Structures are given as structure tokens and as C-alpha cells.
Amino acid sequence: MKKVVIIGSGISGLTCAYKIRKKSKEINLPIEITLIEKEKRLGGVFLTEKINGFLIEGGPDCFESEKPHTFALAEELGIAERIIGGNEEAHLTYVFWNGKLWELPKGLLALAPTRISSLLFCPFLTWRGKLRAGLDLVIPPWEEEREDISLAEFYKRRFGKEIFDRIAEPLFGSIYACIPENISVKSCWPRALQWEKEYGSLIRSMLARRRMRKKMGDSGKKKLAVFMTFKEGMSELTKTLEKNLENVNFLTGRSVLNLKTNPGGRFTVILDDGKSVESDACILATAPSYATAEIVKSIDTGLADILMRIPYVSSATITLAYKKESFPHPLRGFGVLVTRSEKTQVKAISWSSTKFNQRAPEGYVLIRAFVGGAEDETMVYQKDDQLLKVVKEDLHKMMGINVEPILTKIYRWPSSMVQYTLGHEKKVKFIEERVKQYPGLYLIGNAYRGIGISDCINNATQTAEQVVEYFTK
Numbered sequence: 381m382k383k384v385v386i387i388g389s390g391i392s393g394l395t396c397a398y399k400i401r402k403k404s405k406e407i408n409l410p411i412e413i414t415l416i417e418k419e420k421r422l423g424g425v426f427l428t429e430k431i432n433g434f435l436i437e438g439g440p441d442c443f444e445s446e447k448p449h450t451f452a453l454a455e456e457l458g459i460a461e462r463i464i465g466g467n468e469e470a471h472l473t474y475v476f477w478n479g480k481l482w483e484l485p486k487g488l489l490a491l492a493p494t495r496i497s498s499l500l501f502c503p504f505l506t507w508r509g510k511l512r513a514g515l516d517l518v519i520p521p522w523e524e525e526r527e528d529i530s531l532a533e534f535y536k537r538r539f540g541k542e543i544f545d546r547i548a549e550p551l552f553g554s555i556y557a558c559i560p561e562n563i564s565v566k567s568c569w570p571r572a573l574q575w576e577k578e579y580g581s582l583i584r585s586m587l588a589r590r591r592m593r594k595k596m597g598d599s600g601k602k603k604l605a606v607f608m609t610f611k612e613g614m615s616e617l618t619k620t621l622e623k624n625l626e627n628v629n630f631l632t633g634r635s636v637l638n639l640k641t642n643p644g645g646r647f648t649v650i651l652d653d654g655k656s657v658e659s660d661a662c663i664l665a666t667a668p669s670y671a672t673a674e675i676v677k678s679i680d681t682g683l684a685d686i687l688m689r690i691p692y693v694s695s696a697t698i699t700l701a702y703k704k705e706s707f708p709h710p711l712r713g714f715g716v717l718v719t720r721s722e723k724t725q726v727k728a729i730s731w732s733s734t735k736f737n738q739r740a741p742e743g744y745v746l747i748r749a750f751v752g753g754a755e756d757e758t759m760v761y762q763k764d765d766q767l768l769k770v771v772k773e774d775l776h777k778m779m780g781i782n783v784e785p786i787l788t789k790i791y792r793w794p795s796s797m798v799q800y801t802l803g804h805e806k807k808v809k810f811i812e813e814r815v816k817q818y819p820g821l822y823l824i825g826n827a828y829r830g831i832g833i834s835d836c837i838n839n840a841t842q843t844a845e846q847v848v849e850y851f852t853k
């Protein structure tokens with residue numbers, strides 16, 4: 381019987397294990413799967429907790445419907461009906477700029493304005509800024525004479541500096557915890573390059589996609605909300621995967637130290653308790669990439685070196701619950717993005733109990749603040765009291781919150797947010813070429829070709845197919 385070891389039980393490792401098991405059953409190929417995880421619990425950064433009736437997300441709180449892979453996996457697992465969309469009637473986002481909250485123009489599909497009237501009447505952009513954004517319709521696509529271009533340069537070139545500073549920068553900053561000037565558009569937002577090439581303009585491409593979405597609606601197909609989650613939070617997905625992993629040996633609370641390759645293409649996986657596991661294929665679904673580097677350095681220092689050179693930054697999410705009756709803000713919307721001209725430590729706020737239903741009991745509200753990221757990581761490492769004090773001061777400044785929360789919960793993510801900096805694609809190509817020298821070895825996860833949950837699921841699914849193919853060749 382062929383043996384596979386998967387190291388790491390985040391969404392990447394769990395999906396890969398599930399898909400290998402499913403495929404092996406379909407083609408009647410017995411495969412023994414061992415899943416090794418250094419933590420006692422499975423799920424990686426998926427971390428949903430139910431505390432006093434509040435549903436609290438420590439890690440990811442949603443997936444985007446634009447990419448189909450999460451939805452498809454949920455359908456396969458029989459939990460598609462458990463998916464809920466963001467509240468459409470509260471589909472507003474605010475930007476904190478110049479000491480005030482401003483409503484983002486509606487119809488900013490994938491950051492390109494598609495409702496011209498909404499953009500024209502947007503009170504926090506100047507006429508000059510609005511006209512400059514319109515030049516996207518005539519500016520030619522980026523010619524690839526340069527190897528890479530930053531998110532900031534790409535966006536400013538199409539829409540101008542003002543809309544970048546006031547809208548795009550806070551949005552990119554909050555999604556990727558990044559400084560957009562350092563981040564590769566090729567690796568982080570490849571779809572934008574594709575749309576630009578296809579339509580000559582992002583606005584035109586978004587208008588075409590909006591027409592398509594409308595047609596879908598007219599044809600009776602269900603229109604999906606932009607952001608989605610599960611009724612019981614994101615961990616519903618990892619927990620369901622876990623339940624569906626038939627005949628998998630789980631080794632939890634055990635860290636993999638390193639790896640040995642043996643003649644005949646076998647691997648020996650060395651654990652921290654001195655024991656080892658033999659396998660014919662080994663999938664490193666470990667994150668961050670510096671953890672993967674530690675494991676592979678025993679077989680290839682060059683590979684380890686490149687893995688070490690993928691940078692990470694730290695962040696923290698702070699959830700706060702309040703009594704609704706004394707809460708001074710209506711929370712009509714999904715939350716707030718913060719421009720970097722505002723010197724707050726809080727970089728974004730999710731209005732969790734408005735964004736999705738069933739997050740807070742009747743009579744209470746729930747919000748989640750983000751601190752840290754590439755701009756300034758120091759707050760992440762402050763003591764709880766100090767961190768909460770600063771967060772509360774910022775919430776007062778931004779939303780006028782002057783009441784005490786009835787519950788708070790802090791989750792720290794030290795050096796966990798991967799940064800696809802300029803030249804990332806080159807690093808990934810090097811890694812992929814290098815890994816080919818070890819047939820049966822695979823590296824998956826958010827460090828390489830996509831940070832979002834759907835990207836990780838897609839990457840894990842493709843790898844599972846390759847593993848089965850490797851065994852049947």
C-alpha cells in the first residue's frame with residue numbers, strides 16, 4: 381500500500397487529505413494517509429469560538445464568492461446550505477479619513493468604480509480625483525517590459541493617486557496587512573492584469589462582469605453575496621473536512637523536525653519525540669514558509685534559503701462585544717477601513733454582528749478590530765491591557781464608542797501574514813523547480829500562489845490529483 385504523509389492541518393492540508401482519500405476510493409487505489417499537526421487542534425488559522433452566545437472568529441471570517449473553490453468544496457461536503465452571505469441590506473463600507481467616517485462609493489467592484497453616479501457624488505473625492513479615475517478608460521494596459529510592478533504603482537497608474545490613497549490603499553492594507561508599494565500585483569492581484577489586458581480598462585471589465593452577474597440573476601441563477609461564511613463560522617468547513625477524513629492517522633501535538641530522502645524515492649519524516657514516519661509521498665502543507673524551511677533544510681539548504689526569504693508580518697484581531705441599548709453607533713454596514721494618513725493603531729474594523737447574522741445574541745453587538753500589519757507591528761506585542769486601551773481609544777476616535785465592552789477577546793498572529801513582495805513569482809518558480817528534484821515531495825499552502833482560502837483549496841486540490849497520478853504512473 382502506498383503511504384502519504386501530510387504535514388500541517390490548515391485548510392490546505394485538510395483539503396489535500398480529503399481529496400486524496402476521495403480520489404483513491406474512486407479508483408480503488410489503497411493509500412495510507414498520515415496527517416501530522418504540531419498543535420493539539422486541527423484547522424490552522426481557522427479559529428471560531430462560541431463564547432457566551434457570541435460567535436467569534438480569531439482568524440478568517442469569510443471567503444469571497446468570486447472564486448468558486450470554497451463553495452464547490454462545501455457542496456462536495458454537503459454543507460453548501462450552511463453558507464450565509466453578508467447582509468445585502470447593510471452592504472456599506474466606510475473609510476476613516478481626515479478624522480471622519482466616509483461612505484465608500486457603491487459599486488466599487490474589485491476596486492474599480494462601476495457606478496459612475498455613485499463615484500461622481502462621492503463627497504470625499506475631489507473633482508480632479510474623480511476625473512483622473514475616469515482616465516482608466518483610455519490608459520493602455522501595462523506592457524510587460526518590467527519584471528514586476530507594485531500594487532500601488534499599478535493602481536495609481538490606472539486611477540490616480542487620490543483614489544489610491546483614500547480607497548485602494550486602506551483596502552489592500554487591510555486584506556493583505558501590507559504596504560502596497562512593496563507588494564507584487566502579478567502575485568497578489570493577477571486577475572487585475574488579466575482584466576486590463578482583456579478589456580483595456582478595469583472599469584470596462586467590471587461593467588462587463590456586472591452585466592454578467594445581472595444576466596445570471598435574470599436567468600434565475602442564485603446571485604451570490606460577495607463575502608460568505610458558514611452559519612457556525614469558518615471552522616465549520618475545517619471541522620466538516622476533519623469528520624470526512626476516513627481512515628486517516630492523525631498525529632496531533634507533534635511537530636515535524638526534518639525530513640530525509642531515501643533510495644527508491646521514500647521519505648522519512650522525523651518528529652520532535654524522536655519517532656519517525658516512512659512515506660512514499662510527502663506533502664508539506666506547513667505554514668509559514670520559514671517553518672517549511674526548517675523541515676527541508678536537512679535535504680536542501682538552497683530550497684530552505686528561498687523559503688526563508690518569503691517575508692511575513694504580525695497582526696492581531698481584537699473582538700469586542702457590547703450591549704446594544706447603550707451602544708452609540710448604528711453599525712449600518714460591514715465596517716471601516718483606515719487610510720494611513722490617520723495615525724491610528726486600529727487599521728480596520730469589521731462590524732461582525734451586522735456583516736453576518738447570528739454573530740451576537742439578541743440585544744448585543746459584536747465588532748472586530750485589526751492592529752499590526754506591515755505598517756507597524758509593535759502593537760501586536762503589547763500586553764493585553766495596553767493593547768485594549770489603545771484599541772478602545774481608537775474606537776472612540778473613529779466611531780464615538782464611549783461605553784465599556786462586556787467581553788473582549790484577543791488573538792495574536794505573530795509573523796503569520798505572508799507578504800507577496802516584488803519578485804515573489806520568481807521565488808515561487810525557483811521553489812517549484814527545486815522541489816521537482818524530489819519526486820513525491822509537494823509544497824502547498826498560502827505562501828506560494830494565493831493567500832485567500834479559495835486559492836489554498838484550489839492549490840491543495842490540484843496537488844491531491846498530482847499525488848494520485850504519481851502513484852498510478
Ligand SMILES: Cc1cc2nc3c(=O)[nH]c(=O)nc-3n(C[C@H](O)[C@H](O)[C@H](O)COP(=O)(O)OP(=O)(O)OC[C@H]3O[C@@H](n4cnc5c(N)ncnc54)[C@H](O)[C@@H]3O)c2cc1C
Pocket residue numbers: 387388389390391392393416417418419423424425426438439440441442443444634635636637665666667668671672675695697793796797824825826827831832833834836
Ligand atoms: C488573522 C487572519 C485573517 C484572515 N482572514 C481571511 C479571510 O477573511 N478570508 C480569506 O480568504 N483568507 C483570510 N486569511 C488567509 C487565509 O485564512 C490563509 O491564507 C489560509 O487559511 C492558510 O491556510 P494554510 O493551510 O495554508 O495554512 P495554516 O492555516 O497556517 O496551516 C498550517 C499548519 O501547519 C502547521 N505546522 C507548521 N509547522 C509545523 C511542523 N513543523 N510540524 C507540524 N505542523 C506544522 C501549523 O500548526 C498549522 O496548523 C486570513 C489569515 C489570517 C491569519
